[in-house]
Amino acid sequence: MDTYGRASIRFILNGHHYDLSREDVANRLTGVAPDTIRKHAVRVNGTWFPVTQAFEVATGVPRSEFMSNTARRHLSALGYEVAGDLVPRTAPPIARAPYTPPATRTEAPPREAPETSAEWHTEANIQASLVTALATDGWRILSVANTATKEHGIDVIAARDNQTIGVEVKGFPSRGYADPNRASEVKRTSPSTQAGHWYSQAVLAAMRLRGKEPSWRSVIALPDFPRYRDLHAETAGSLAAAQIEVWWVDQTGTVHRS
Template sequence: MTNKDRVITALSIAELCDDCLAVSSGVMPRQTVNIICRTLFNDSSINRHYGKCDHCHKLKTTNRLLDVNTAPLSAVSEEIASVNTLSKPWYWEGNVQSHVINYLVQNQYMIRRVADTVARNPGKDIIAVSPDDKELWISAKGYPEKSPNIQARHWFSGAVFDLVLYHGENPDVQLGIALPDGFITYTNLLPRIRWLKVSMPFQIYWVNKDGAVRVE
């Protein structure tokens, strides 16, 4: 039985938050459950909304298996929709991060950490381990809706500085930046740091509007 099957089986019994679902399904760590549930939600297989967990009885984001008579978003309030990834533009940081995680999972990476972009958790946005047991640290950025050219430059600089700090912390890890594809500010800035890419190798994970990821 796959991890996805275990999650679906657990949700067939109860509506659960990610923490309780990880325990009930036996899928660890919790971040793996979160990734699976996001994918299931995007496929309209489950509903993720602010509700009461059947196990811990706390009010938090819960997962409920959908049946054919249930509309995926019918019960979601405007408040919850405002922080849901589907209410954000495709180039929002959380969506960029999510598509890169899906890409890594499909390529047999094990996900060790996923930062909560809504809560603005500090630390590395994605920590993953490749099939050949090499650790990968990724800084993910979206594209700003206000003052985009100026703000995008700051975000790009922030991502590059993240990599410098990551390399200083552990020079043996693989490094990456995740960015939305098709924005000229980012594509124009990238050639200016080719020298850094040579001396401190890293990859760019470009995410397009359809969620496809290309690696440069």
């Protein structure tokens, strides 16, 4: 059975605007034979598909133009159940047989580390883990910002039981550049210093949300790094007084609420 999610979403991919609904996904995958599932799967109409195949068929966007992280994030936002192998990013590569989901499952799908980057702690991967966790817990995902285009606004908005939450998501800085043309360069600003700037930006965004939507829960989602833990320890009292929550996403994609 599919979990709860939004009936339709709007997003930007490679500079193009798309509207996608649960009905679109279900209709377009009806009668489609699933490809072999090697890592990440989504269940649509009671059948498991690779997330990239499902997203390609549903949107018409060739799978060569997006990553599985993007597919998983948007399908999760629509409430579809996703599953995959749990492989921490620091672990060496392991040869593994193709993933075959069981015909029937009632338990929650296994948590997984995002696969689209060599670093599990990018903003896109943290956001994808958060959206998956929220959808699994019964939250309706109302909107998800496109991290690839640095879309402005609240990163994730979700609702459940007459509550609405707005989440500001941050990753943890890397030492190198994501741009392949600058792969050999090392950033001048250290990750620790950059993390301080990103933490400050997240706090400011969360405070602004508290002022703009006082009835909402204001949340900051961060990868679980000692640097962020130290910064949180220094500001925990002020954040609590402002009713701002901090949630931690670990290397396996599990979300821990403070």
